[in-house]
Amino acid sequence: MNTPEERPTLAVWKFASCDGCQLALLDCEDELLTLADRVQIAHFTEATRATVAGPYDVSLVEGSITTPADRDRIMRIRQNSRLLVTIGACASAGGIQALRNFADVSEFRSIVYARPDYIETLDRSLPIGEVVPVDAELRGCPIDRGQLLDLLTAMLAGRRPHLPDRPVCGECKLRGTSCLLVTGRAPCLGPVTRAGCGAICPAANRGCFGCYGPIGDPNTAALIPALRAAGLDEDGVRRIFRTFNAAAPAFADAARGEEGEQR
Amino acid sequence: MTHRHDRVLRVDALARVEGEGALHIHVRDGKVGEVQLEIYEPPRFFEAFLAGRDYAEAPDITARICGICPVAYQMSACQAMEDAVGITVGGAIGKLRRLLYCGEWISSHALHIYLLHAPDFLGFDGAIDMAARHRDLVERGLRLKKTGNQLMTAVGGRAIHPINVRVGGFYRAPAPSELSALLDPLRQALDDAIATVGWVAGFDFPDFEHDHELLALVREGTYAIEHGVPHTDRGLVFPVSELDHLVLEHQVPHSTALHATLAGRDRYLTGPVARYALSGRWLSPLARQAAAEAGLPAVCRNPFQSIVVRAVELVYAIEEAIALIEAYEPPHPPVVHVDPAAGVGYGATEAPRGTLFHRYDLDDRGVIRSVRIVPPTSQNQASIEDDLLRFVATRLDYDDARLTSVCEQVIRNYDPCISCATHFLTLDIHEGELP
Amino acid sequence: MTTTPYTMTPLRYRVVARRPDTADVVTLDLDPLGSPVQSWAPGQFTMVYAFGVGEVPLSVSGGEGHRIVHTVRSVGAVTAAICVAPVGTVLGVRGPFGHGWSLPDRGDLVLVGGGIGLAPLRPLVRTVMARRHRFGEVDLLVGARTPDDLLFTDEYDRWRESGISVHVIVDRAGRHWSGQVGVVTSLLDRLRLDPEITTSFLCGPEIMMRVIARNLTDRGLTAGQVQVSLERNMRCGYGVCGHCQYGPLMVCRDGPVTDYATAEPLMAVREL
Amino acid sequence: MVVLTGLTELVARLRAEGYRVVGPTVRDDAIVLDEIQSADELPYGYGVDAAPGRYRLRRRGDAAAFGHSAGPQSWKQFLHPPRRQLWTADRDGGSFTVTEPANPDERLALLGVRPCDLAAIAVQRRVFGEDSDYARRIDQAFVIAVNCTEPAEVCFCVSAGGGPRADTGYDLALTELANSRYLVEIGSETGSALLSQVVYAPAEPGDIATANDQIRTAENRMSRALPDTDLPGLLRRAAESPHWDDVASRCLTCGNCTMVCPTCFCTSVVDTTDVTGDHAERWQGWASCFDLDYSELHGGQVRTSGASRYRQWLTHKFGTWHAQFGQSGCVGCGRCVAWCPVGIDVTAELTALAATSDIDQPVPS
Ligand SMILES: Cc1cc2nc3c(=O)[nH]c(=O)nc-3n(C[C@H](O)[C@H](O)[C@H](O)COP(=O)(O)OP(=O)(O)OC[C@H]3O[C@@H](n4cnc5c(N)ncnc54)[C@H](O)[C@@H]3O)c2cc1C
Ligand code: SF4
Ligand code: SF4
């Protein structure tokens, strides 16, 4: 075991989010304590009130930037981190709260709050990568525990984490699920969504709803007719692209295209 | 700034509550003037952007309010939608829902007891530090949590934000073999949970009592989890459809959060302590026995003892899961057909940390017109602040560090899930005096 | 002796010597810890595994007996791990794989190595030195980005002594550089070639190989007289993973060395 | 030749001999291949309507067990598993030891291998070689072929050089007759030995003729065909055809075609460590030439455009496979046509390329 001084430091930060992605770290029940032997958990308020000052070897960042104060905070964290890894759809693409990017935020405020003037927010929910440079992204809403562990063990070993840029279809076929689109069971975003989840939705008999965000070069235009054939109307197509990765450019464009067609 | 008669304690990131918040206590002339639980959680506007979405999307979307108790959101949302379109879902599907919910209780309670709350009582900064001295204990907690996660994965497809839940039931019914594989870990978990009750019962609890009205769902003959009628210990009983008249949320100018109160009444408390007070007699014999051995009174008024109640609920949830799996028959089909219809629907279920209300107004195509979500943490907000106020009042002689840490502990008694308080405000904090 | 290199299971080799060549290139001597791999030929490569990090194809750059020498440029995770491996480190080795250079019995030879591409040519140089008397003119053209990036500089004198003309050129000169500056082709232009009897061996960036090969064929060499060493993503090394396909070729199995007659039409196709 | 009535005894016998019987069964609205405990799990009475990008189960009028066409999986699921551990390694002192997983001594019985799939197994065997785990696995397996009497609309085995009749590579071959009767041909001694342990009857007069008729009818019903031309030559010439961009505009690059194809064999490896860092593993899993990182080199991928990746798949399968393995990579099973979510049809794309191949391609510079 390393002495504390030699251990690399790990910090976990939270912005606008549901805590699910950082919970994935606590969900590594079998590995957590061994991990804590190998890295110094320097900042992780969900787990400990002890905090060690930076700089940090690795910062895991959950959540999106939605307030001016958070924009400043992520810049400080970036300066203090050797590697900055975003965890989850919020951090990588703005998350579900990026739906505000397509609406009038002042109206949103007044729906939820009686005194909207107290609320200070940005008009958009920004992915971390739009504010500071990011070294790696763990996709998903939430992230996959296995991918998180691979990322952490890869960093400890000096390995490149295994984050393949392939669609969910690849994993779906690996587990032997029969295609939902072809059998006509459900509309599915698998062909344009990045793998990593293990294709759990198709295996549960439901279409992928894109929670890992787009692959590197999604052909959403070619998929849309298949989504329609599987039963989605224009509004359904718009909505399916506009959920947990609504602000990812490829999905935002696909949804916007459908809006155009509706008019 | 800190001197004897005028203190401001700032705890900028409130550790070990899920989500981040801060606590401000203002002491003037030796008296506690103000207590503020500030929530950092920036607004995410769920209620706003749900309008215009399809009814079927609500379980997935509202799950993202809170990664610690997504099942609670999914269940309350499903129930409200089913109410709106006028169907009832029960039988084998209902049992499967309860089983999934047990998974969340096990996992969330184990998390809170072992990783978040117990370190307070034993004087550690967190579970990782605690593991350096009590590795076996932390391992026991992690084992319990893992069992809950396995259960959620088997029924829900994954532990955080399950993907298998839909309005009307499930997308896929797990095969009996997938569930029976969990029986061994669950039996081990039951032993672990009973040991947990004994362990936490021995903690040193500060002498402190609250007098909040207790609210929980009640369902005659069973410990209410995924179904029930709101009751309070002072005799208020109301159908969930009365939610809007009876559960009021206010934005108090000096407060950081929406406070919920009961119409014509005052602050109230939901969560394990309330459930235990209102439904304790319907716990399983084993859970009741564990409670008795732990010396838990029928109504537990010491908020610090909530950890014991949680441990008792852990025993119950595990036993219940075992029973449900042993009697499991996969529902065919796993879903009740839903035809969208215009209407208003209400749902209420017991999240690990308290009652979670949803209300939806749908148009005739099933498109959501308006939404109201009342999560447990915002309901408990006023009670937490009241506890803090009274707790601090008699402990002003503590130095700042100690006072800060006990205050944090008071907050953690409630296992508050700050991200799940869908609508918390951020306020400008004034150093020293408040306006 | 192991019977077949066609397995995904590595054999263990220990780093017995380590020589930094440049800022980002290191030459490692590897000796087997147990069973060695089969003997290799110049131009062949092995798959080298750094524990817990991954495996990469590396050309053999030298070695006698059971020793294998690799010269590695640190560009990513695995090559970085190999480059920093101190003496004593145990690495995994599989192979040797592929077709090496085919050295004719006689004639003139032109060897061109760009950057790390000199590594697979080094054992060929050694073989040529051993049989120097059989050949006529032997020219070795070496190109690098800067003088500091030149490989094996301490060996050039020995190579020259054995009758090989070593010509060196860099893209960008430093202060102390008195040699040539420019692209390798300009060295080539100054060579007198007898196209009838010349065989050429090229290894370097694909674009460099194309330019030089075209230059050579323009000057009368047939494409069959030009050999190039190709590079593709590789996972297995023996033609069963599919990654290294290059048109009809499986580079690991049918290459990495192939003649330009085969490679030319492939290199002409975009994104093949 | 002899006739079996029903398959119950055959399956039971195989299981009694220690085989793990894998055969067609209905799951998730498709006929998949899975381990079966008894013949009851076969898809009796199910037929399939398949079209480009479309697959639907339908009820047949009879109780045929093999009256369906290729499903979403092929036998490679079992012979060339989607994921497998290659080895584990543990640090010891300054070195490490490598351990290969014990070869599971599992004997598979493959029940209902259609002739196209028998051909595909032979193709993969050629790819992996005689000294491979693949060859060992298939050699240990008991193969029960089923002659095809029910091609789907997407099939083209005849023009791919196969045919609806199994000729080699099986232990037993069945032809399904009416009323759950199966005409049996023996392909090996193992087959004959097993057959001797179940009750069978001699073929009745007319059985053989009926079987032959059915197979011939199947052959004539094949509605798709590859263009009748030198495909490797065509694809070589068409390397820079504008048609690739046309396909790319429709193609999702999802890789479904490669995954369902019974001959596609590409794999990637993944190296892992545990949290201690002292234990490492290497895993192998199916890869697809449609994956963006499949062709990765330091500094980027070789094939970034969808057009180049589609070209790689089609050219390999129908063209360069010949150079690499001396035969075509396609057996005409039709899976890639049916299971492409947007219904891209290799026969149509090849036909389109053939139609444009006369136009002089610009010589690339
Ligand atoms: C036949 C052959 C011989 C080679 N000989 C040498 C040599 O003698 N010395 C030397 O320094 N380099 C050589 N290379 C290149 C070397 O293999 C790559 O630099 C190395 O794979 C990069 O891996 P990495 O993990 O360091 O980089 P990363 O960029 O992190 O690569 C990650 C992964 O991408 C793939 N990859 C990336 N680049 C290449 C590449 N160029 N070739 C094949 N796969 C790649 C690998 O799968 C690798 O695991 C050779 C390549 C081939 C094909
Ligand atoms: S990405 Fe999803 S799971 Fe992760 S924090 Fe955001 S909402 Fe939660
Ligand atoms: S299948 Fe799609 S929606 Fe489901 S978990 Fe995977 S990426 Fe998310």
Ligand code: SF4
């Ligand atoms: S290319 Fe298509 S038709 Fe040919 S064998 Fe593969 S999946 Fe079957």
